[in-house]
Each structure stands twice: as structure tokens, then as C-alpha cells.
Amino acid sequence: MRILHTSDWHLGATLNQASRDDEHARFLSWLVDTVQTEAVDVLVVAGDVFHHLQPSAEALSLYYGALAELRRRTSLSKVVVVGGNHDSSVRLDAPRAVLGALDVTVIGGYTSTDPIDRFVCVVPDRDRGGVGLVVGALPYVHEYKLGVRSIGRSDADLRFDLRREFARLYTRLADACAAVANGAPLMATGHLTCVGVDEGDFGTALHQSKSVGGFEADIFDRRFSYVALGHIHRAMDVHAGRVWYSGTPVPVTRGEARTPRVVLCVDIEPGAPPRVRPIEVPTFRRIVTFEGRIDEVVRGLRDLSWEQDLEPYVTAIVTVDESDAGTARQLHDTLAKLPEDRRPRLLHVEARRAPVEAVDSGNRKTRRASRPLAKMHPEEVFVRLHTVRHGSPPPQELLVAFRELLVEDA
Numbered sequence: 001m002r003i004l005h006t007s008d009w010h011l012g013a014t015l016n017q018a019s020r021d022d023e024h025a026r027f028l029s030w031l032v033d034t035v036q037t038e039a040v041d042v043l044v045v046a047g048d049v050f051h052h053l054q055p056s057a058e059a060l061s062l063y064y065g066a067l068a069e070l071r072r073r074t075s076l077s078k079v080v081v082v083g084g085n086h087d088s089s090v091r092l093d094a095p096r097a098v099l100g101a102l103d104v105t106v107i108g109g110y111t112s113t114d115p116i117d118r119f120v121c122v123v124p125d126r127d128r129g130g131v132g133l134v135v136g137a138l139p140y141v142h143e144y145k146l147g148v149r150s151i152g153r154s155d156a157d158l159r160f161d162l163r164r165e166f167a168r169l170y171t172r173l174a175d176a177c178a179a180v181a182n183g184a185p186l187m188a189t190g191h192l193t194c195v196g197v198d199e200g201d202f203g204t205a206l207h208q209s210k211s212v213g214g215f216e217a218d219i220f221d222r223r224f225s226y227v228a229l230g231h232i233h234r235a236m237d238v239h240a241g242r243v244w245y246s247g248t249p250v251p252v253t254r255g256e257a258r259t260p261r262v263v264l265c266v267d268i269e270p271g272a273p274p275r276v277r278p279i280e281v282p283t284f285r286r287i288v289t290f291e292g293r294i295d296e297v298v299r300g301l302r303d304l305s306w307e308q309d310l311e312p313y314v315t316a317i318v319t320v321d322e323s324d325a326g327t328a329r330q331l332h333d334t335l336a337k338l339p340e341d342r343r344p345r346l347l348h349v350e351a352r353r354a355p356v357e358a359v360d361s362g363n364r365k366t367r368r369a370s371r372p373l374a375k376m377h378p379e380e381v382f383v384r385l386h387t388v389r390h391g392s393p394p395p396q397e398l399l400v401a402f403r404e405l406l407v408e409d410a
């Protein structure tokens with residue numbers, strides 16, 4: 001069986017308010033082509049289909065359009081979509097009946113009262129008949145849903161409980177999958193944080209991730225030949241070629257645009273390790289950052305070239321001495337002089353003071369470049385504000401409650 005593993009589409013996401021819909025449309029069209037040329041049997045989308053809990057009409061249209069095209073233009077047996085922390089589980093589930101008629105299985109969310117069979121998806125073998133593959137399709141699972149309470153618990157206890165509950169859940173899932181597999185291979189999905197990832201690899205911490213960290217790959221029952229994960233925005237092999245993140249196929253942030261984006265083509269045969277082949281996703285729009293003095297940034301804008309039909313999105317970080325007055329103006333003037341087909345789109349201009357080491361001659365006060373708000377973690381902002389207003393950092397209990405709110409808002 002050949003699986004195409006992708007995740008974290010984040011349809012509807014923006015970059016400095018600029019739409020990414022054109023890039024996503026091109027990605028989805030490329031994906032349909034790739035499914036066809038690679039003769040893929042199962043497409044697995046491991047969460048974060050949408051960026052917002054209430055996706056825009058454009059984002060919904062991209063999603064349904066792609067599912068229809070997959071049905072029309074490819075010979076897929078099955079599409080499996082699970083919800084991520086960005087997705088509204090009930091909204092993802094709402095069209096389940098109609099999507100089921102198109103061989104699309106959607107599992108929006110997890111509740112502990114659901115029978116485990118709800119997460120078992122059987123994929124028929126088109127060539128030989130019978131069962132070809134069984135997917136244990138687990139979406140993002142909030143710790144509350146696992147019955148793990150975090151208030152007043154130590155980090156070590158919380159981590160221990162969460163790990164145990166996730167391992168139990170995946171074992172129950174493997175039992176249920178094996179019961180209907182008739183010897184066919186099993187695979188699973190998940191939308192969570194495993195060890196070995198950097199903080200820069202994802203947008204929002206899950207499962208009190210700041211204190212709990214990631215889970216070891218031994219939470220995934222060994223009977224699963226392959227585990228398709230979402231949430232981490234960088235493609236990576238988490239454990240021994242069996243547990244993988246596919247990363248974002250279209251970069252959500254400027255940082256992600258610096259490394260190639262992929263989808264994973266996975267061949268699974270009974271009794272053999274999976275063969276995983278990353279397929280690079282074309283760059284549909286360049287995301288460029290220029291950093292330096294104004295003349296360097298102007299030169300960068302003038303010399304920028306691209307082969308895509310979509311113009312690059314540019315961020316300019318300009319080093320200034322004193323006032324930044326006129327910086328943005330100067331950059332926009334530069335752009336206005338360029339021919340229209342060589343004009344990138346300037347999304348964001350940031351003026352950054354050159355670091356000042358010398359002391360001020362007048363009051364001998366040292367100036368420091370202050371950290372921009374956008375660079376600070378919400379928790380850091382909360383702690384600083386609390387300290388300013390109340391003269392001390394927030395008590396532990398309040399901090400834990402704040403983290404829970406953050407996860408709910410994620």
C-alpha cells in the first residue's frame with residue numbers, strides 16, 4: 001500500500017495580513033497531480049487542515065475543491081483527515097456523512113466516551129480484494145479528554161500521567177485495528193509533540209508542552225508499521241523511520257520558508273519496515289526577508305528575481321541609527337519605480353535600532369534595543385505585566401491556569 005502523508009496545511013493562514021490562498025490553491029492542485037502520478041492508495045492528512053477554528057469561505061472552498069478533485073482525477077482508495085489543535089473538531093466533522101460518500105473519512109476530535117472503533121478506518125485492497133491497510137485515525141487529543149488534570153500537579157507527575165494515557169490509548173487503538181485487519185498492516189495518526197523538536201518548529205505549545213516537553217515514540221504501539229504525525233512544522237523522522245512528521249507543505253512563517261517543504265510518500269508491506277520518501281513541494285511564492293541598512297535593503301528589493309507566477313512576499317528589517325522616519329517611505333518609493341512584473345510585495349517593514357553600547361553622555365543611562373512584542377511568548381508578556389502591576393511574578397496556580405487558557409485558545 002502506498003500512503004501520502006501530509007499535515008498542517010493551515011488553509012486560511014495569513015502572513016502580515018497577506019492572503020496565502022493563492023499558494024494553497026497551487027499546493028492542492030500539485031498534491032492532486034502527485035497523488036495521481038505516484039499511484040497513491042491512501043492520502044493521510046494529520047491535522048491542522050485549517051488555520052482558524054472558523055475557516056473563511058475561501059479556505060473551505062479550497063478544502064472541498066481539493067477533495068472533489070482527488071475523487072475526480074485520481075484513483076485513491078481513501079482519504080483520511082484528522083483534526084489538529086487549530087481545527088474545530090465539530091466543524092471538521094459536520095460534513096462527515098457527505099464526505100464519506102466520496103471515500104473521505106473525517107475524524108475531527110476525540111472524546112473518551114466514543115467507542116474506539118470510531119477511530120478505525122479500513123482501507124480495501126483494490127488489486128487483491130480484502131483489507132489492504134487499517135488506519136488508527138487519532139486526531140489532536142486534549143489532556144482533559146484523557147482524564148488528566150493539570151491543576152496543582154507537578155510537571156513530572158503530569159508528564160508521567162499523560163504519557164501513560166497516550167500509550168494506553170494507542171494500545172487500545174492497535175487492538176481495535178488488529179481485530180479487523182485480517183493480517184493487513186496497521187498505521188496510526190496523531191497530532192502532538194514528540195521529543196527531539198525545537199521550540200521554533202511549531203506555533204503553539206500543546207499539552208502544557210513548556211513543562212511536559214514531548215513524548216517518546218514508545219507511546220505508539222509497535223503493531224503500527226507507520227505513524228503519521230502532525231503539529232510540528234518541520235518534516236522529520238522522530239523514531240527509527242517509523243514515526244514521522246511531514247511538516248507544513250506551504251510555509252506558515254518566514255522561518256519555515258528557509259527550508260524545503262515536503263510531503264511523505266510511504267510504502268507499507270506486511271512484516272517489513274516502511275519505506276519513506278520525502279517529495280519536495282515546489283515553492284509557489286518566495287517568502288523573502290531582507291535585513292540590513294537601508295541601502296542594502298533597497299538593493300535587495302531592486303535585484304530580487306523570481307520564476308513563480310506569484311510575486312514574492314518581502315519583509316524588510318532595516319537597521320537605523322536614530323529615528324526610523326522615512327524608512328518605509330523610501331522602500332515604497334523604490335518599489336514604485338520598478339516595473340510591475342518585477343515588483344515584489346512588501347508586507348512588513350521593521351526599523352531596528354543599531355545596538356548602542358556607549359553610555360548616554362547626559363544621564364549615563366544605557367540604552368538597549370527592546371524586544372518586540374511579537375517575539376515574546378504570551379506567557380512572558382503575562383509574567384511581565386503581572387510583575388509591573390502587582391510588583392511580583394504571578395503565583396504558580398495562576399500561571400498554570402493561564403497556560404490552560406493558552407492551550408484552549410491554540
Ligand SMILES: [Mn+2]
Nearest residue numbers: 008048231232
Ligand atoms: Mn500546525
